Amino acid sequence: MAYTKYSLTPANNNAAPPDGAPEGMLPSAVNDTMRDMMAQIRDVGDGIRDGTYTMTAAKITGGSITGVTFSSSAATITGGSISGITDLAVADGGTGASTLTGIIKGSGTSALTTATAGTDYAGIDTAQTFTKGQRGEITTLTDGATVTPDMADSNNFTLTLGGNRTLANPSNLTAGQSGSIFLVQDGTGSRTLAFGSYWDFAGGTAPTLSTSANAVDRIDYVVRTTTSIHAVFTANYS
Numbered sequence: 508m509a510y511t512k513y514s515l516t517p518a519n520n521n522a523a524p525p526d527g528a529p530e531g532m533l534p535s536a537v538n539d540t541m542r543d544m545m546a547q548i549r550d551v552g553d554g555i556r557d558g559t560y561t562m563t564a565a566k567i568t569g570g571s572i573t574g575v576t577f578s579s580s581a582a583t584i585t586g587g588s589i590s591g592i593t594d595l596a597v598a599d600g601g602t603g604a605s606t607l608t609g610i611i612k613g614s615g616t617s618a619l620t621t622a623t624a625g626t627d628y629a630g631i632d633t634a635q636t637f638t639k640g641q642r643g644e645i646t647t648l649t650d651g652a653t654v655t656p657d658m659a660d661s662n663n664f665t666l667t668l669g670g671n672r673t674l675a676n677p678s679n680l681t682a683g684q685s686g687s688i689f690l691v692q693d694g695t696g697s698r699t700l701a702f703g704s705y706w707d708f709a710g711g712t713a714p715t716l717s718t719s720a721n722a723v724d725r726i727d728y729v730v731r732t733t734t735s736i737h738a739v740f741t742a743n744y745s
């Protein structure tokens with residue numbers, strides 16, 4: 508658009524007519540210059556109306572805009588409202604969709620879509636197959652006269668016995684939780700372990716630990732209810 512030949516500084520618009528208005532120009536040149544300016548104003552107006560006018564540093568404050576398509580990645584709009592804009596393409600940093608809910612996925616080159624539980628991510632209420640190994644940490648229990656596991660901390664625990672101890676009823680019991688507890692004798696050995704009332708062993712009899720120094724036994728458990736833990740004891744691992 509030729510309007511750019513005009514300067515924003517009035518005194519600098521002194522080129523030869525019709526590109527400027529120098530001092531002492533003839534009356535006919537005044538007419539030519541005015542007509543040229545009229546044409547440039549019409550050209551800009553038509554460009555804005557038809558969408559062919561490109562703003563290199565657009566800034567619109569307040570008001571509303573209807574039916575606008577943005578192609579610039581640097582457009583800034585402050586206040587007001589915009590309606591009638593088509594979905595922003597992925598290449599321009601958009602999703603290619605009007606609405607998306609939940610967890611979103613994308614490859615970086617195609618439109619973003621809603622991810623599927625059990626396929627794109629692990630869902631807590633979705634049947635799924637893991638194709639790589641999964642594991643939980645083994646949490647060390649603090650030795651003391653009475654040891655109370657917090658089942659919210661872990662599924663698997665280890666306890667080194669520094670004396671005769673009691674494994675109390677755990678806190679935060681939830682039916683369905685399962686795991687293992689490793690029971691390790693210290694360097695002295697012959698430590699005993701009593702159990703809280705929630706620990707249920709086959710036959711109703713609590714096990715007797717291995718007595719050798721540094722011996723390792725294991726309890727495997729499944730929480731049946733908030734007051735019942737089914738436990739299986741195996742002794743004297745090498």
